[in-house]
Amino acid sequence: MSVAQEPASVTAAGPQFADLTADLAARLPGLRGSLTANASLADLTWFRVGGPAQVLFLPADADDLAYFLAGLPAEVPVTVIGLGSNLIVRDGGVPGVVIRLGRGFTDIEVEGLRITAGAGVPDVKVARAAADAGIAGFSFLRGIPGAIGGALRMNGGAYGGETRDVLVRAEAVTRAGEKVSFSNAGMGFTYRHCGVPEDVIFTRAVFEGRTGDAAVIAAEMAKITESREATQPIKSRTGGSTFKNPPGTSAWKLVDAAGCRGLTIGRAQVSELHTNFLINLGGATAAEIEGLGEEVRRRVKAASGVTLDWEIKRIGLPLAGAPAGH
Known part of the structure; x- marks a missing residue:
């Protein structure tokens, strides 16, 4: 099975991958869960950003998940997402299969x-x-x-x-x-x-x-x-705590001391209320949110010598021509 390493095209609706669902359905006739090609992942994340999943699989239950994985070709990458709270999906989308555990x-x-x-x-x-x-x-x-x-x-x-x-x-x-x-x-x-x-x-x-x-x-x-x-911007489009707390201190204190409170790139902003939260002000891209996080890491490193580690998980591909995070 040929899995895209990048979107096959970029349309007005965003990046689009080659459709693998028919091939997967043929390989797995006993599958009870749903397969969707080029499913929007932005709709499933708290940041509300990012490209599509090449295939989104919603297994019916643990047995269905086991059946699917046993029959899925080994070369097809698999990514798992939950409620999408601590997650940035990059703008180019996610190749392979994205699995989301739902009602089962x-x-x-x-x-x-x-x-x-x-x-x-x-x-x-x-x-x-x-x-x-x-x-x-x-x-x-x-x-x-x-x-x-x-x-x-x-x-x-x-x-x-x-x-x-x-x-x-x-x-x-x-x-x-x-x-x-x-x-x-x-x-x-x-x-x-x-x-x-x-x-x-x-x-x-x-x-x-x-x-x-x-x-x-x-x-x-x-x-x-x-x-x-x-103390937290829970009513905003955010991803929860952005960085892990380094030993002996809090990430927000380092971010604040580095002068990053309210820092903005495009439509992405470091929260004024809690500096370990990034916010989509409305219309931000994943690249802007991730790029803002990387700029915060750079400034904190310069100010304190501490390298902050991401707590938010970042998945997928950058959109062609857009800067990638680290």
């Missing part, structure tokens, strides 16, 4: 102090389920604007808690279509990172908290909600 991955089960959640469940829904059941230890998830799959991949954390604090095990499917499971120790968690190979797709997780008071937990979550609304 949104179940939540509570049994005792354990919560089982599909990878497509928003983090906040798990936090609420725990609060309703009087299970402590999950309030931090209220502060993460993503889904469980992303929390597993990035050891998502906020407000003093991290995914590794409550995870028992994660279930996944390999690029070869094999179902596997990882214990907490097997995840290789570090700060905003897990050691599981990038081509492994998480499908479900089992968590365990501790006995708590529902009223106290609800108060904790309300405090987190109030803090987010007061």
Whole structure:
């Protein structure tokens, strides 16, 4: 199967790739999920920018995902996205297959102090389920604007808690279509990172908290909600925290000290409210947002000697003629 390394054309509607869906459907007659050629990814990201997926696949469930990956030619690249919160899709789009886990991955089960959640469940829904059941230890998830799959991949954390604090095990499917499971120790968690190979797709997780008071937990979550609304531009088109916090300091402090508060490139801006957030003011391109992030990194390095690492994931190709980020 021939996979485009760049869009076949650029039309008024944006870049367009060669259509692989008919070939994939023929190879995989038992497929139950949906395949869409040149699907808009901007519509699926919080920044609302970026080019299309050559193929967007929405698997019906974990079995469907395993079947698809087992039959997908090895040379076809696979990219996984969640709720699109911590994500920049570059303007040239994403070649190969982009997989998004939807309805078949949104179940939540509570049994005792354990919560089982599909990878497509928003983090906040798990936090609420725990609060309703009087299970402590999950309030931090209220502060993460993503889904469980992303929390597993990035050891998502906020407000003093991290995914590794409550995870028992994660279930996944390999690029070869094999179902596997990882214990907490097997995840290789570090700060905003897990050691599981990038081509492994998480499908479900089992968590365990501790006995708590529902009223106290609800108060904790309300405090987190109030803090987010007061200190973060959550009503703007943003991607959440842009850079990881370097050891011993906060990324926003370094960005602020480098004079980047309110810095603008095109229609992309460093938030005036929280300098570790980038904002699409309306009509920004992915190149402008990523370029702004790179300019912030350059200025912080010059001012403090610290190299900021991206927390936001950036995928896809730059549009021909546009500058690429690093």
